[in-house]
């Protein structure tokens with residue numbers, strides 16, 4: 617029979633640390649406590665004198681961490697073995713008897729909160745484990761990018777009816793695409809009153825579903841079936857062509 621688990625409070629934001637007096641996370645933990653970081657160098661000692669042995673023990677740490685959208689790389693430095701899970705996916709497998717070893721994950725796209733889990737075991741001799749992560753500086757996934765503040769359209773105007781060549785004017789425009797220029801120009805002195813064209817682009821957040829795009833006052837309707845089933849923002853660009 618394992619001894620009753622010792623339990624200490626796990627604070628908000630802390631890692632929940634479960635410690636076992638065996639190498640395989642078996643049975644009930646002998647100790648549960650909050651740890652501020654997964655960053656320990658116990659040397660020849662124990663994580664908890666009198667409760668956990670100095671050899672042949674294991675531990676599991678779990679936490680939920682909020683990540684700004686982007687690409688990340690996780691790194692474990694460990695003696696002896698460890699596994700790292702992000703979103704319940706194994707991203708580093710270093711589960712073996714070994715002296716101090718450092719291993720990196722591949723690039724992982726994250727945005728918002730993600731469950732993290734580290735599993736660790738000590739064979740004999742010295743014991744240490746440290747988890748870190750860093751943004752890789754890679755471009756965030758387009759599907760995780762929120763729309764720009766103020767929901768600004770990028771408007772490009774062309775002095776031809778075909779959106780061809782370089783635009784004659786590019787400007788940000790807030791609000792709806794809802795203009796009545798009459799016999800005038802969208803930008804007198806820059807854009808003609810006739811034979812011009814324009815394109816508006818903007819990222820829009822859509823909840824999952826099917827949408828119909830309507831032209832106010834027009835009879836044409838263009839259905840768009842949203843292909844994504846999750847709730848992440850969808851980056852989309854829609855071209856709206858105007859001839860007058």
Ligand SMILES: [Ca+2]
Pocket residue numbers: 659660661670671672738739740741742743
């Ligand atoms: Ca040891």
Ligand SMILES: [Ca+2]
Pocket residue numbers: 695696714738739740741742743
């Ligand atoms: Ca060791």
